[in-house]
Amino acid sequence: MGHSLQITTMLVPSSKYGIKCPYTMTPSYITRHDTYNDASAMSEVSYMIGNNKQVSFHVAVDDYRAVQGIPYSRNAWHAGDGSSGTGNRKSIGVEVCYSKSGGDRYTKADDNALTMIAMLMKQFGIPATKVHYHRHWSGKVCPHRLISMGVTEAQYQQMVQARYNEMYGGGAVVVNPVPVTGTSYKVGDTVSINGVYTSSGSDKKLKPSKTTGTITKIISGARNPYLLNNGNIGWVNDVCIVGGGTTATASTTRKSVAIIAQEVMAGKWGSGVDRKNRLQAAGYNYSEVQAEVNRLCGKSSTNSSPVRKSVATIAQEVMAGKWGSGADRKNRLQAAGYNYSEVQAEVNRLCGKSSTSSSPVRKSVTQIAQEVIAGKWGNGAMRKQRLQAAGYDYEAVRKEVNRLL
Incomplete structure (x- = not known):
């Protein structure tokens, strides 16, 4: 006992389910990851749900809280074992922050992850033997810091079981998976369903008389928290809901x-x-x-x-890829209070481009390719980031380099 954790819910919008979490899921495993980054849980989840990449995970844990980004009733793409792999389709992905540099923040985040995983074990009836490293599913060296410390998966399972015992009084986890009882939807949402229950606490799933209904009541924490059409259809949970979520009436939330x-x-x-x-x-x-x-x-x-970084510092961060690219970079810079034009002009200057007018003279792809061959743009990922920061098409330059060589 005595273990607690602040949990913040910041779920991906349903409009991105097709990219981030296209399948419904009743979780039966938990997968432990390290982020290989030094960002906070909020930043990790904000970035994950804000981009259009397929990579996703359910929850990130840092040194003082956990942030959930994907409903536990839906899958996430985190295990690397394919579109129908057990890791991707049946496990909750838990990312632990600050693993790149380690130190006290990571130690605390790792401890909080034990608490988070024990809570998930309790909620879904998942035994410690079904808590796996990312490496279990795809061979990737993840969680990299635990592995480098010599902590085996079997040892980690023992640590998780010990935390579970401290929090819930010991004993084996009762393997009786239940659907998520959170409320990912709200009153007024119209949803599509593949099953229905006769009460909010029933565990007997029935075939629905209608496959579409409107949520008219919610009992938070219930096994089946959503009442459809004032009871004319029945009760459902997140696992039953296979689509929808569009509010039928105006919402003041x-x-x-x-x-x-x-x-x-x-x-x-x-x-x-x-x-x-x-x-x-x-x-x-x-x-x-x-x-x-x-x-x-x-x-x-x-x-x-607040202390503001200089334009020169921000320009260097842009060239290192820390502010994204294109319109996303511009939006992020402006949101942070920086003058996009000033920053881009400094990037141009550092990259050797003219910025004396609104339409600077650009070198040809061939000229840039020759500079790349001469080593003026660096190597690997840094070269790519610098070329993109300067506004050049990396693939076009790479192809020209190959042609010249």
């Missing part, structure tokens, strides 16, 4: 500051004074939102005048 901050970073609220006016008109506290944006971007927000 307010988004969290974290979600609004992500939208700001995606450019959805404009920039400068316009952004401030729009946020305040919508009833949001501008200072709170900007502080969260600063935190997600790695800037200090402990006072009203």
Whole structure:
């Protein structure tokens, strides 16, 4: 006993289910990962649900909290064992933060992960013998830091069982998987279903008389929390729901500051004074939102005048790939309060490009390829990042290099 953990839920929008978590799932395994990064749990999940890459995971854990990004009732692409592999289709992916540098933050995150995994074992009836390393599914050296420390999967399973015993009084985990009892949907959502129950606590799944219904009541924490059509269809849970989630009526539910901050970073609220006016008109506290944006971007927000990095420093970070590319880079820079044009001009200067006009003179692909061959653009990933930061098509340059060689 005595173990607790703050858990924040920030779920991927249902519009991205097709990319991030296309299949329903009743979890029967848990997969332990290391992020091989030094970002916080909030940053890891924000990035994961904000991009359009297929890679996904259910929850990230750092030194003081866990952040859930994918419903436990849906699969995630984290195990590397294919579209029908057990790891990808039947296991909850748990990412542990700060593994790149290690140290005290990672040690605390690792300890919090034991608590998180024990909670998931309890919730879904998953025994410690079904808690696996990422390496179990695909051979990848992950969780890399645990493996480098010599902690075997069998030893980790013993650690997980010990934490479970401390929290829940010991004894074997009862293997009786239950569907997720969280509320991923809300009253008014119209959903498609493949099964139905006669009550909120029933464990006997029946064939529904209708395959589409509207949620009219929710009992949070129930086995089957959603009542459809005032009982004319029955009760369902997240596992029964195979589609939908579109609200049939207008909703007054307010988004969290974290979600609004992500939208700001995606450019959805404009920039400068316009952004401030729009946020305040919508009833949001501008200072709170900007502080969260600063935190997600790695800037200090402990006072009203956060320490700002110089344009030269930001330009170097852009060239290192830390701010993304294209429109995403522009949105993120503006959301963090930087002048995109000034930063891009500095990038151009560092890359040897003219920035004296709005349409700088660009070198030809052949000229750039010759510079690459001469070693002026670095090697590997750094070369790619520098070329893209300078606005060149990496693939076109690479092909020209191959032709010249």
